[in-house]
Amino acid sequence: MDASAPRRIVVSEADFDAAALQAELRDACAARAGAIATFTGYVRDFAPGEPTRTLYLEHYPGMCERELGEIGDTALQRWDIAGYVIAHRHGALQRNDQIVFVAAASAHRGDAFRACEYIMDALKTRAPFWKRETLADGRSFWVQARESDFERARQWEPGASPTTENNNG
Amino acid sequence: MANGATIELLYFARIAELVGKRGEAYPLAQPVSGRELLAELESRYPGLAPASRLKLAVNQYHRPASVTIRPGDEVAVFEPVTGG
Numbered sequence: 001m002d003a004s005a006p007r008r009i010v011v012s013e014a015d016f017d018a019a020a021l022q023a024e025l026r027d028a029c030a031a032r033a034g035a036i037a038t039f040t041g042y043v044r045d046f047a048p049g050e051p052t053r054t055l056y057l058e059h060y061p062g063m064c065e066r067e068l069g070e071i072g073d074t075a076l077q078r079w080d081i082a083g084y085v086i087a088h089r090h091g092a093l094q095r096n097d098q099i100v101f102v103a104a105a106s107a108h109r110g111d112a113f114r115a116c117e118y119i120m121d122a123l124k125t126r127a128p129f130w131k132r133e134t135l136a137d138g139r140s141f142w143v144q145a146r147e148s149d150f151e152r153a154r155q156w157e158p159g160a161s162p163t164t165e166n167n168n169g
Numbered sequence: 170m171a172n173g174a175t176i177e178l179l180y181f182a183r184i185a186e187l188v189g190k191r192g193e194a195y196p197l198a199q200p201v202s203g204r205e206l207l208a209e210l211e212s213r214y215p216g217l218a219p220a221s222r223l224k225l226a227v228n229q230y231h232r233p234a235s236v237t238i239r240p241g242d243e244v245a246v247f248e249p250v251t252g253g
Contacts, residue, residue, distance in 0.1 A: 041253055057252065058182050060245060063229035088252060100253050120253060126231065128245075129252025130182035142183040145249035 001076050006083030006105075009068045011059065013091040018101045021085045025103050029082040033105035037112035039120050041100040043093050051136040052095050059090040060128035071122040075104065078118070079111040086119060088129065118156050125153040174198045174240035178210075181247040184223065187216040195244075203227075203234040210246065224249060 006028035010016055018040055026036060043055045072084045087101040100123070104115035131143040154160060175194040185191045201209075203225045211220035225232050226245040238244055 059252075060179070060181060060226070060229070060247075063226060063245070066229055067231075124253040125250065127252045128181070128226065128247065128250050130247065131251045132182070142248070143251045145251050 001073060002082075005076055005081075006085075007069065007072055007076070008083075008085040008087075009065050009072065010085070010087035011061075011064045011068070012087070012089060015089065015098060016087045016101060018087075018098065021087060021101060022103050025083055025085050025105050029105045032082040032107060033112075034107050035109040035112045036103050036105045037109065037116040038101065038103040039116050040098060041120075043095050043097045043099060045095070046133050046135060052133055053136045053138075054095075054134045055093045055097075055099075056132040056134070057090045057093060057099070058130045058132065059088075063128050064088070064090075067127050068123065071119055071126060074122070075115040075119050079104075079106070079115045080108060081106040081111050081115045084115065084119065086123070088123070088127065090129065121149075121152045121156060124149045176238060176240060177243045179243065179245040181245060183248055184217065184246050188214050197238065197240050200237050200239045203232060203236040203238060206238055206244065207234060207246070222248065 006025055022036055022038055026033065043052060045051045068086045068088065072086055075081060075084060082105045085103040089099055093099060102116050102119045104112045104119065106112040132140065133143050134140040174197055176197045177192065178195045179192040180188050180190065207220040207223055211217045217223065224247050225234065225236060227236055227238060228243050
């Protein structure tokens with residue numbers, strides 16, 4: 001792993017500027033990165049016909065940052081990427097607000113795409129955040145983890161044959 | 170216990186609501202397994218049952234229930250994470 005590679009973790013209550021984070025990563029990677037793949041997650045309705053009013057994100061300060069850094073560094077070791085950014089919010093969010101942003105820079109788009117997807121899949125099952133949903137009708141509850149998220153994360157384990165890696169085109 | 174051997178327990182999200190607090194200093198004189206600790210917590214806070222679904226982090230690292238917990242550790246108890 002290139003110890004000098006740009007690695008940025010942001011865990012904040014305040015909103016982040018995704019375009020600024022991406023531009024900062026591009027500049028920090030100088031001309032080594034011909035590609036940056038990004039993912040942005042937003043607060044969406046809990047389900048069709050069940051509009052979300054607010055989303056509260058609880059987090060484990062300290063462990064969040066460490067776990068996200070470890071996930072990013074694994075991506076850095078596993079793929080040919082020049083650097084990454086992972087941003088995640090906590091606290092009270094509204095419908096359509098940004099929750100999470102991931103960017104992976106590389107000379108090659110395949111590595112950038114795969115690193116970005118790996119980081120998101122690992123984040124969903126490892127980063128210590130918990131969502132509390134309040135619907136438009138006033139019902140409020142802690143969101144339950146989905147088995148499909150764990151299945152996606154397992155695809156990246158050594159020895160697994162992830163369909164995403166066979167889809168390189 | 171005379172020397173005040175404890176672990177620092179942290180509760181998150183629904184677990185904090187069920188227990189009614191966000192954390193506590195918990196007496197622990199001897200090492201125990203995560204499974205033993207969760208069983209103790211379940212008898213102290215019946216709302217946590219079944220404790221087998223709960224996850225642990227020890228000193229801010231995810232750990233399986235087979236982990237050994239020692240006095241002085243920071244131990245977080247939570248349901249599977251739902252960020253992203």
